[in-house]
Amino acid sequence: MMGPVLAACLLIILSTAWISQANGATCKKDGGVCTCNDQTKNVDCSSKGLTAIPSNIPTDTDRLDLRGNKLSSLPHTAFHGLNKLTILNLQFNKLQALPAGVFDQLVELDELHLQYNELKSLPSGIFDKLTKITYLDLDTNKLQSLPNGVFDKLTELKTLYLYNNQLKRVPEGAFDKLQNIKDLQLQSNPWDCTCNDILYMAKWLKKKQDEGLGGVDTAGCEEGGKAVLEITEEEAAEDCVYPNTTTAIPTTIITTLASSNDDDIPELPVPQENFQKFLGYQEPDHLPTQPQCLMSISGYLGLMMFFVLISAAILYVIHFLKKA
Structure with missing residues (x-):
């Protein structure tokens, strides 16, 4: 038998x-x-030319390394189920945006590396669930602004890198909840010290300098090279007026085109991506x-x-x- x-x-x-x-x-x-280490619970997917997050990442992963790939976007469920993750490395990719909620299940995360991407903005509340994070690196992106309260939940944060972006100001109260911050790097941003929106940041940095916080003097004004923390109310007395990002066709061009023969109108090149948007075409979130x-x-x-x-x-x- x-x-x-x-x-x-x-x-x-x-x-x-x-x-x-x-x-x-x-x-x-x-x-x-990817290379997986069962003992350390590390998953190394770095430098694989990936354009999408690999499937079936073990749910007990402690560290996930995705640096040096070609990720340009993330689905909002990219890291769902990875609630034991403590380190997430996404540096040296091509991320242009982050979907709302993409980090919401990473409740144990300690370090988040987003440097060397192409981020232009951040969704409101993008970091709200990362209440245990101590290290956040956003340097070398294209950030033009920060949403109100973006760091409010990060009370354990010790290191914040925002250098080498396109920031002109930060929202009122942006740094107030960073009770444990030890290192703040703000250099290589075009800080606008001519308008009164900069005064919150100037006063906060001056106060933290007196308390011994490192990096507060790294923020320099776009014009003149003066440290932001040295700006006075007299120097930043103007109301802040930033140009509208929408573009309109000048009236003179419309009049000229209307009075011209069709043969005289030059053929204007239309970028492929604009033409696709006009037709309503959208790229999928990611391709395999x-x-x-x-x-x-x-x-x-x-x-x-x-x-x-x-x-x-x-x-x-x-x-x-x-x-x-």
């Missing part, structure tokens, strides 16, 4: 192996693109990368092999019983 027992054991082993492969397809040992496609193929092949082996085991059992 050992034959049926061995066949049943074989079925169990094959089922377990296939399920393990399906759940761990992210890792190289299971045919994926070649490694992901290969993972899908390997999964299907594994499933086929699984059923073939099951069939063989069943035939073996039937043959043994007939023979008995």
Whole structure:
């Protein structure tokens, strides 16, 4: 009677192996693109040319390294289920925006690296769930402004890097809740010290300088090179007026075009992306990368092999019983 027992054991082993492969397809040992360390719970997906977040990242991952890829966007569910993550590295990608809620389940996160991307703005409340974070790096992006209260929930934050962006000011009260901040880097931004919006930041930085906070003198005015913390109310007396980002066609051009013959109107080049927006075309959130496609193929092949082996085991059992 050992034959049926061995066949049943074989079925169990094959089922377990296939399920393990399906759940761990992210890792190289299971045919994926990332290197996974079971002891440290680290998943290294750095410098893989990825254009989308790999699927099936183990839910017990402690550190996820996605730096040096080609990520230009993230789905809002990109990191859902990774509530044990403490370090997330997304630096050296091409991220242009962050969807609201993308970090909401990372309640244990300690470090977030977003430097060297192409972020122009941040959604309101984007960091609100990261109440344990101590390190936030946003340097070397294209940030033009910060939403009101963007750092209000980050009471444990010790390091904040905002240098090398396009910031002219910060909202009133932007830094007030950073009770544990130790290092704040603000250099290489075009801080506008001519209008009164800068006064909150100037007074806050001056106060923190007296308290010994490092980096408060790194913020320099766009004009004159004076430190922001040295700006007085007399120097920043103007009301802040920033140009409208919408563009209108000058009246003179409209009049000229209306009075011209069709043959005289020059052909204006239209950027492809603008034409696509005019037609209502939108790029999908992300496309599968070649490694992901290969993972899908390997999964299907594994499933086929699984059923073939099951069939063989069943035939073996039937043959043994007939023979008995």
